[in-house]
Amino acid sequence: MPRVKVSVIVPVYNTGKYVDECAPSLLGQSLPDDEYEVIYVDDGSTDDTLTRLEKLAAGHPNVRVHTQPNSGWPGAPRNVGMEHAKGEYVQFVDHDDMLGTEALERLYEHATRNRADVVIGKMSSTMVRPRRLFRQTVDACTIENDELMQSMSPHKMFRRAFVEEHGLRFPEGPWIMEDLAFVSAAYLKAERIAILADYPCYYWMKRDDGGNNTRHRFNPRHGFWPNLRTIVRQFKDGTTASDDVDALQNRLLHRLYHVEVLSRAREPEILREDPAEQRQRFAMARQVALEEFPAAVRRGLPAVSGLRAELLERGDFDGAFAFAEHIRGVKARTELGAPRWEDGCLVADITLELLRGDGEPLLLTERDGKWWLDPELLTGVSGTKDGWEVGDPFRMAYAEVVVKDRDREDWWYPEGDLEVALRPVGEGRSRLVASGRLRLDPQRLAGDRPLGRGVYDVWAFVNLLGIDRMVRVTGHDVSNEPAAAPAVTGGRLALPYWTTGVGQLTLDVDQRLRRLGPDTAGAAAANAERGERSLPLPYVVAEPGVPAPLKVTVSALKVTAELVPAADGSTVRLRLPARLKLPAGRHPVTLPKADAPVAHAVVRDGALLRLEGPAYEAGTGRRLLDAVAGNRQVRRVRRRLGRSG
Incomplete structure (x- = not known):
């Protein structure tokens, strides 16, 4: 009989519907059912929680339920769970949270491969900002890595023999911060701590009733x-x-x-x-x-x-x-250069700084060879008549770009770091700014794997002088417009755009919300070469790779076309199926949500002979841009893409 690799311990009390919402993520793990167990410990619930748990246990052999009189806090139920656990490792989960489908399998593999006493899995949350701790996977570290202090919740995997060897237990009864007491003891005793940052393992979710809001603790x-x-x-x-x-x-x-x-x-x-x-x-x-x-x-x-x-x-x-x-009143501001595609990545120059409540940059002043805090922040603060000295302007200062998966609540960290520096503005004053290169690689951003189909919002986090802010990365005076040309990456379309209202830089992968159309791509060029069954789209910048499927309408017939990247990655060609169930003639080809055709398909005997640009006239080879050079929309698209007249 297979050994139990992981025991999942879940303390519960009057959880009601949240038991049913959490259970599928625990019971649908990629780890085989006979290799892990789920231990629910009911802390004297007075509602129907126990009935719900017993129903789960009846239908799943790897689910066990234990009960105890109410203790008033999660510590005692977690201890009871550890006493009954059979797994090589124990993983703590709260009843209103969820695990990623492959969480237990990946965490256990990472733990055993690195002989870790504690494994911290990447956390996603609707309640807290992303943590630098999860920028990259770490095979082994110790408490010397003080970034561990960013994650003090108990939702981790612990080697059971390690826990028993050191007698680690949660304080019992109404004991606020029982999780900090247990985790800090484990960190101090552990010889090897591992971090799994390339897969979202634990989803710490905000409850509808606010019952797990830590502010109330x-x-x-x-x-x-x-x-x-x-x-x-x-x-x-x-x-x-x-x-x-x-x-x-x-x-x-x-x-x-x-x-x-x-x-x-x-x-x-x-x-x-x-x-x-x-x-x-x-x-x-x-x-x-x-x-x-x-x-x-x-x-x-x-x-x-x-x-x-x-x-x-x-x-x-x-x-x-x-x-x-x-x-x-202090806010963060981003300045972003024009996004563009380079080597399959969306790149742009970015600068971050802090603004005072009046909208002016937060400044440091230099006096007597020392730096002093902006005096506008000290009005009404006693004891600061002569100012407040800034001993080291760069103390604990950093900034980073983070990308949020809007559908899954996951945060990802692009490559590269931002550099913090002082920029003089005259008269002994300077701005503290962070700057660098934003670089989004759709093929590697999700833990060195391709982004899934979805919408990805670009944010920045900045911590300067001890003031930390999350801020949307935005463009100036733009909204619901393309931010850069579309790209074919990994056989899918990546469409950068500015969101409606705030104008936040966002990337739509695989047409989750956006569609390739007149608002995101210029029209096709004319095809003067007879017999060509594909047509270049000159405004689409792509990386070499596999074709991307694209739904188009040929007359009234909906078909799946392909965008085929050119070998040099400079453009793509629109390719239709070789056979089309259409009468002979010249048929308009339109993109989703578009009125004007992007091309015409010439069909004879059900076969595609060639594609022509919409302004193509037999014998002239005239390009669309020549025909509609005065069109306002075309001029706008050309300006956005830096095209000359």
Whole structure:
């Protein structure tokens, strides 16, 4: 009998319909049914959850259900699941999330090949921004890779023998941040940690009722601050103290300080919550910051975060509130050069910078050989009359392009990095900008695999001076127009365009929403060579590769044509089937959603003799562009594509 490779542990409590929504992703795994098990642990549900679970177990031999009295938190059910697990590895899943179809198979293979104690699978989410941790797959690392701190949820695969060897268990009862306690202990003990970034393994989805929104987890009555102290001390006990801001302990504690402590002094929380309650949180955060976090953690913060920490330590709630109002108004702006196709990739030059609330660039000023924060951000912030020094403008600064699969909620990272630099603007002032080359390869973007059929929106993330923003990559004064010529890539059409309204750069692969038509391609050239059964489309830029299918209408007959890339990748030819069930004559060929013909098919005895451009006249070989050179739409298309008159 095959051994159980993976035990999937799912804690549940009054989950109702979400059990049925999650189950198909667990039971439809590519890993054979007899090689994994799904263990549901019901935490004393009072609705019909248990009935739903028992029905699942009755129909699937690899599903087991355990029950226990209500504990009020996921920790105890997860521990019960581990006690009953038979798998070589355990994978934790929440009842309202989903797994990718090949998740268990891929994670297990990655784990065993690298002898990993912990495997972190790529997460997709409707609730949080993409994480740099998943830029690339990593075979093995340790806690020295502090980017691991970006993923502290328990939704990972753990080697069961490793968990048992170190006695790893979740805190039980109403214990906020029980996941951080378990995961941080595992990170500190693990000898080999692997990251699988080329396949979306875990889908962390937002519930309709908001029941899994982590914002609601902050509750001091459930021991938030004592629990945070426990986790901080766990990191201290497992690492060496140092005054070096870049020492391992300080890098690891930075995440806890930034997310769990400094959040009480920054937007949106300090501006959103009731001031009386937020003042109490602020005071508690100050106490924990001073008592638990080494000074080196705060010294290592970038400029804006450093000022927040200073205001928090001073107990200056009003100053922190005023500063948060200024920072809330800061926005990111992208400047994008004209997108174009090069070597099968969509490329463009891109620049990112931050703007103040008044729309002006956020500036740094140079004085006495030092850099100082933009004074417009300091109005009303006590203790900053002489300014706020920016010790290192590049501290923790980075920017990157990310591409979102609109249909699947997956995020992908294009090749290349953006460089952060200071650009002088005169009078001792400079802008902090990130710039580089956007490069989208439809054949490799999805974890070194081709993008699936779908719509892909281009975003950018920037973190400068401790201010982070997600921003749409947009064009200037464009909407619902082509962003570049279409391309045939991997036997499919890739159509770049600007979205309606905001004008975000988007790529439609395999005509998910867009269609090749007058709005995305120029008309075909005339075909003066008799007997040619294909016709060049001069405005389509393509990479060499297999033909792409394309639906066209010949008179009233709908047929599947092909776009055949030229050997040099400079253009494609439109090719129709050799046989057409049409009467003899000259028949218009139109693209979907188009009125004007892109070509004419000359048919005799049911056979295609040749294709002709729509303006072709026998004996003249006259090109369409000569015939309609004054057409406004043609002029617009030619301008968009940089064609000369």
